[in-house]
Amino acid sequence: MITLKQVSVFTLYLIVFLIIFNLSNKYTIDNNILRDMQSVKLRVAIDRSRLSLEDPTLNYSGDEEALSEYLISLNGILVEQQSRIRLTAISSKALHAKEGEVVSVLTGTTHETYLLFKADNSHKLPFYIIPFILALLNFVLLKSITRRQIISRKTKNIAPVIEEKPILHIDLYSKALHLSNDKDIKVQLANKPMCFYLALIEYCEANPDASLNQNKELPDELLALADKYFHRLISLGHTIRKRPNFSNSLEKTLSEIRAALDELLANTPDLKAKYYPPKAHGEGSRSKLHSYALSNITLEDVEIIGK
Structure with missing residues (x-):
């Protein structure tokens, strides 16, 4: 029924x-x-x-x-x-x-x-049958998953429930960040830091031993990924401006990303080690020798909506 x-x-x-x-x-x-x-x-x-x-x-x-x-x-x-x-x-x-x-x-x-x-x-x-079919397939899939979850709970009601750690959701349609276990708390990001953070995640996942220093030029691969996500924002209608220079004002860009994550992860500070671009410690030129790479990130830790 x-x-x-x-x-x-x-x-x-x-x-x-x-x-x-x-x-x-x-x-x-x-x-x-x-x-x-x-x-x-x-x-x-x-x-x-x-x-x-x-x-x-x-x-x-x-x-x-x-x-x-x-x-x-x-x-x-x-x-x-x-x-x-x-x-x-x-x-x-x-x-x-x-x-x-x-x-x-x-x-x-x-x-x-x-x-x-x-x-x-x-x-x-006639082509509008396509979204109807997609909606129906997703509904059937959701109903099937829900049914399996109910059956699983009934058969394993004595087993302890292991709570999975939340992952980061990045929604390109709304340009917002939220955690998988709490979609009510969303934090917006501007175009430039949004594209750079997405590129940083993908680059660091592909290059886990990468060392990114502010006193060195950004890798071409990282810039190409940032360009890719900026063009995606254009196709979604978020901007018609020219591509920003991701090499300029890097510290400001990183600060905006950290500020958004500070707000989002206020109740789950343990997740910062995974998603937070490390800050520099110390003063003067030494502070620029640190790496802001995400050394613990994998693509399984992030879901990009609208990619």
Whole structure:
């Protein structure tokens, strides 16, 4: 028998997957439309010299029949490619877009050339079965796991319960940190320290004996990982800014990471040895000789949501 709680869980799954699918689908559609428009603009720019366009300076009205044949031919190629755009007009005079249309201008020629595109950015409704199936599979999986846990507890009710140590969850969708055993306490991180901390975790897991000193340049591999996570934040819509210089203000970046972990791990200080970038001890130049590498970290200690 399905309970109200189970219906609520399934509905939550469905909403989450619908949002993710819708955003991802919109991003893909917009990218495809922009790519195809750029391709058509390049094609028209190459063919511009032989197009029979009107020329006000020469009192030439153009050859509408030849231009219409060119549009039919070009749109035929777009149909074969299953493109979401159609080129509806080419003119030497300014064109005005209506709803669902886009005007683009070719420059660098004798006269500006205006292109009128009709873009189809609608979502195909049949594809929305995908988030429904994903939500259903996750619901069934959760129900199966819950059932096994109940059976296990019943058969091993005399066995002592061993509490697993919590692990760190890093959520790229909300740019927040929280522990697996307490999702109510979340700590936000800015883009730069978030990307650098993720890169530091992955780098140190792959290089457990690495020594990272502030008086030395950051390894290329570490910078590449930070770039990877920054581009992921861009794709999730968190920022449109240029990539930050992760080598600059390293101490400030580390301080922001430590401050967030201080807040998150206030009740579990024993976890600091694993997740906390070590601080320097001492004063002067010696304080920069320490390593801030995470020597005890593994990928099993961290779950990255939205990677």
